Amino acid sequence: MVEYFSGFAGLIGRPNAGKSTLLNRLVGHKIAIMSEKPQTTRNKILGVLTTDTYQIVFLDTPGIHKPIHQLGEYMVAVARSTLGEVDVILYVVDVAVPPGPGEEYIIAQLKEVATPVILVLNKIDLVDDAVLREREEFFRSRLDFKAVQAVSALEGTNVAALPEIILKFLPPGPQYYPPDMITDQPEKFIIAELIREQVLHATREEVPHAVAVVVEEIAERPNGFLYVDAVIYVERESQKGIIIGEGGGRLKGIGTAARREMEALLGSKIFLNLRVRVKKNWRREELALRQLGYDRRLIQ
Ligand SMILES: Nc1nc2c(ncn2[C@@H]2O[C@H](COP(=O)(O)OP(=O)(O)OP(=O)(O)O)[C@@H](O)[C@H]2O)c(=O)[nH]1
Numbered sequence: 001m002v003e004y005f006s007g008f009a010g011l012i013g014r015p016n017a018g019k020s021t022l023l024n025r026l027v028g029h030k031i032a033i034m035s036e037k038p039q040t041t042r043n044k045i046l047g048v049l050t051t052d053t054y055q056i057v058f059l060d061t062p063g064i065h066k067p068i069h070q071l072g073e074y075m076v077a078v079a080r081s082t083l084g085e086v087d088v089i090l091y092v093v094d095v096a097v098p099p100g101p102g103e104e105y106i107i108a109q110l111k112e113v114a115t116p117v118i119l120v121l122n123k124i125d126l127v128d129d130a131v132l133r134e135r136e137e138f139f140r141s142r143l144d145f146k147a148v149q150a151v152s153a154l155e156g157t158n159v160a161a162l163p164e165i166i167l168k169f170l171p172p173g174p175q176y177y178p179p180d181m182i183t184d185q186p187e188k189f190i191i192a193e194l195i196r197e198q199v200l201h202a203t204r205e206e207v208p209h210a211v212a213v214v215v216e217e218i219a220e221r222p223n224g225f226l227y228v229d230a231v232i233y234v235e236r237e238s239q240k241g242i243i244i245g246e247g248g249g250r251l252k253g254i255g256t257a258a259r260r261e262m263e264a265l266l267g268s269k270i271f272l273n274l275r276v277r278v279k280k281n282w283r284r285e286e287l288a289l290r291q292l293g294y295d296r297r298l299i300q
Pocket residue numbers: 013014015016017018019020021022033034035036037038039040041042061062063122123124125126151152153154155
């Protein structure tokens with residue numbers, strides 16, 4: 001009998017490095033939301049890639065950065081806890097950005113763990129060979145990587161080779177998850193993330209990071225529609241006004257775009273009831289964070 005291999009691969013990297021894009025590309029589905037704004041990912045997202053000979057379970061983590069408020073600390077705690085519990089780490093870097101203190105901070109964290117690290121040089125579509133070589137030399141001089149792979153997660157270049165490289169670091173093991181499963185994220189969470197993604201696209205500056213989305217109800221309706229009731233939380237009245245927009249126009253646009261994404265994902269017609277509520281300073285308050293689903297106590 002052919003031996004089966006399985007294990008956990010953690011995606012780590014600075015905000016905006018392209019981790020979510022890479023994860024979606026690797027598992028072939030849109031399970032982590034992507035945006036051009038940093039710190040999009042807040043929760044640990046699990047993607048599963050299953051073949052006849054191996055199963056890789058990916059843990060997508062929030063970008064590691066120095067915490068500036070409670071939510072920041074939560075995100076760093078999630079990312080750190082991931083480092084110790086995986087078989088291999090994929091350290092994703094954006095080659096289009098010169099490495100700065102943020103990368104040094106992550107490298108310092110990686111030096112603390114015994115887990116093998118694969119360096120993924122992402123966004124090669126944005127730089128020429130000379131810059132790519134320069135980046136590779138920089139990172140290699142900082143840490144002993146077990147492998148280095150240059151990719152474009154956006155265009156898919158060289159991504160297909162990654163699972164084979166990861167496989168070298170996985171032990172023989174069972175299929176932890178059913179072969180048709182691609183994520184363990186509950187439907188409510190994915191739907192909330194699809195809405196939050198549209199809010200990020202539609203707003204700018206301080207508003208995006210002051211937003212949390214909670215799906216309060218998902219119910220099947222007799223006419224075949226799926227009824228979704230969701231609330232967009234912001235920190236201030238002024239932000240509420242921005243999200244609603246003139247005559248409700250922006251909120252309507254957000255709702256329509258999110259509904260289309262949901263229909264594509266779930267394959268059923270959606271009726272989306274979307275509201276905006278103010279929860280003052282939710283990012284700074286532990287209790288408010290918990291109510292919105294970011295619970296530090298759930299991280300080991
Ligand atoms: N040109 C180019 N853009 C990319 C590539 N990979 C990702 N991006 C873009 O970079 C931005 C950030 O990508 P994400 O996948 O959301 O980044 P992330 O690392 O998950 O970010 P956080 O959730 O903030 O930690 C998006 O606008 C992506 O489209 C790439 O290979 N090439």
